[in-house]
Amino acid sequence: MDNKADTRENPMLRYGKNCRLIAVTFFTIWISLSETSVYxxxxxxxxxxxxxxxxxxxxxxxxxxxxxxxxxxxxxxxxxxxxxxxxxxxxxxxxxxxxxxxxxxxxxxxxxxxxxxxxxxxxxxxxxxxxxxxxxxxxxxxxxxxxxxxxxxxxxxxxxxxxSYAEETSAMVDALINHAGLMPQEIAFFTQRDGYGDAGYVGGISALKKFGLKSETAIIHTRYERNTLVVENALADILLADPTPRAVIMVGAYAPSARFIKLARGAGLEALFLNVSFVGAEPIARELGTEYDGVIVTQVVPHPxxxxxxxxxxxxxxxxxxxxxxxxxxxxxxxxxxxxxxxxxxxxxxxxxxxxxxxxxxxxxxxxxxxxxxxxxxxxxxHQASHRVWPTVLRDGKFVPFQWADIPLLLKR
Incomplete structure (x- = not known):
């Protein structure tokens, strides 16, 4: 009798392998179908x-x-x-x-x-x-x-x-310099200390450099921590600045931004405050009420x-x-x-x-x-559908449309 090992596959093992093959095939088909239909x-x-x-x-x-x-x-x-x-x-x-x-x-x-x-x-x-x-x-x-x-x-x-925020802050800078006649160093930034604040600041600085700004160190940039209302130190830096800023570009949430504006006005800072769209026109208008006319918010949609x-x-x-x-x-x-x-x-x-x-x-x-x-x-x-920015201004507790050409009227002389 031949003592050589039988190399034929055990029928039960073959059956098990076939079952596993069928299972894997079914799973692969299911995954493929999922990619096209489960959504x-x-x-x-x-x-x-x-x-x-x-x-x-x-x-x-x-x-x-x-x-x-x-x-x-x-x-x-x-x-x-x-x-x-x-x-x-x-x-x-x-x-x-x-x-x-x-x-x-x-x-x-x-x-x-x-x-x-x-x-x-x-x-x-x-x-x-x-x-x-x-x-x-x-x-x-x-x-x-x-x-x-x-x-x-x-x-x-x-x-x-x-x-983008860069397009919003660029529109602000263009209006402040071309329409209002400000110098780059007369513009300051108040931003949230995170990627949101940084995005707006970088866009604004890039726009200012197109108008002759040599270094961002010539610009006052103050920040606050996300999800807080601690803005006093940021305001102090702006109040101590020389020259005193005539416009403050703000990239923050509505509650700290509103608090900053109230404290700044209370401290005698007669600057123009400009906010990007994320601040939320309705909540910041509610926070500021009817006593703080002239605050600007840029929008990325038409007036509702x-x-x-x-x-x-x-x-x-x-x-x-x-x-x-x-x-x-x-x-x-x-x-x-x-x-x-x-x-x-x-x-x-x-x-x-x-x-x-x-x-x-x-x-x-x-x-x-x-x-x-x-x-x-x-x-x-x-992958960006719109590049348009609409300026709005606070009037009697509501943000209404206005034209950039009118911005000199909002600046305190």
Whole structure:
């Protein structure tokens, strides 16, 4: 008898291997199908949002969520996009980056959202960015103008609606120098000590250097800590400056910014205060009341009461129908515009939406209009739809439109 070992595979072992092969094949097919269909069920598309629903920036997050939700409600009332209703899951991060991380993981990995839309804040966006890139999931229209989200060439998984903070502060600098005749060293900065404040400051300094500023050390730059109201030391630095600043560009949250303005005016500082859009026009107007006319806030959307614009008129109608009595705001209008653009891209898809083809659809929009009074644009090399900045000024407790050419009237001579 041949004592050579039998090399034939044991039938039971072969059966086990076949079972494992079938299981692996099934899992691979399931993963492949997941990539194309799990993000859009037969009757629903799921979107996510990690935003400030509590804490010092809560009104901004609540307004952004409101704007997205009323636009989705309007679309859903018509049957959704190609029969699919759109639902938003909004998780609270309190404007704290440490909470944004688990929120993003949960929305992407557990809830399987198609995209994340309208996240609020720069420090939180910095935390969300690597997760969106790693998970290959779109981060769309975040409520921040930070440069970290505006790389050239762009990150495929980050697409912005709004103008950048650099564009906002550049518009301020241009107006202060070209229209008001200030020298660069007569302009100071008050900023939040984080990526948000730094983004606005860097943009402003870059603009000042175009007007002859030799070094940023010639400019007074004071800062405060995020999620605090401790602004006294920052104000002291400005009060002691020589020359005394005639304009202060502010890149902060509404509560500390309002406190700074009140204390500065109380200390006799007759400077013009200019804030970027993230400050939130409505909350800072409420904080300042009717005693601090002349404060400027730049906006990245039209005025929410300008119903001469078709999209603002529809926003007002949908706010009345689905807003549960909420008042209009720049923030909720921005959320509405973001949802409008997303729906426009979603409507272009012939196949079921997935995390890749929704990006292709947005990039494929090219030049387009949604009724804001100016053209928007997306393509593979341009992931920022709008570059327009609208100036507003505080009058009788409300921010109203004004023209940069009128800025000399606001400066104390």
């Amino acid at each position: 859009a069920r037969e009757d629903e598309v799921l979107l996510g949002m990690s935003t400030a629903l509590s804490g010092p920036a809560e009104e901004l997050g609540q307004n952004m969520r409101l704007g997205v939700e009323i636009r989705l409600a309007s679309e859903n009332a018509k049957g959704g996009v190609k029969g699919r209703r759109i639902r938003l899951l909004a998780w609270d991060d309190g404007y704290e980056p440490e909470q944004t991380v688990p929120n993003m993981r949960d929305l992407i990995e557990i809830e399987h959202v198609l995209a994340v839309i309208g996240n609020v804040g720069t420090p939180t966006a910095i935390s969300a960015l690597p997760i969106a890139s790693e998970e290959k999931t779109l981060l769309f229209a975040p409520y921040t103008g930070a440069g970290v989200l505006r790389k050239i060439p762009p990150n495929r998984y980050v697409i912005n609606y709004r103008a 009461e300008d119903t001469s614009l078709p999209i603002v008129d529809r926003y007002q109608q949908d706010l009345l129908l689905y807003g549960e009595g909420k008042r209009s705001s720049f923030g909720s209008l921005e959320g509405y515009l973001a949802a409008e653009i997303f729906i426009k891209a979603l409507s272009r898809l012939d196949n079921a939406p997935n995390r890749e083809n929704i990006i292709d659809a947005l990039e494929g929009l090219g030049e387009f209009s949604i009724g804001t009074g100016h053209k928007l644009h997306f393509d593979k090399n341009d």
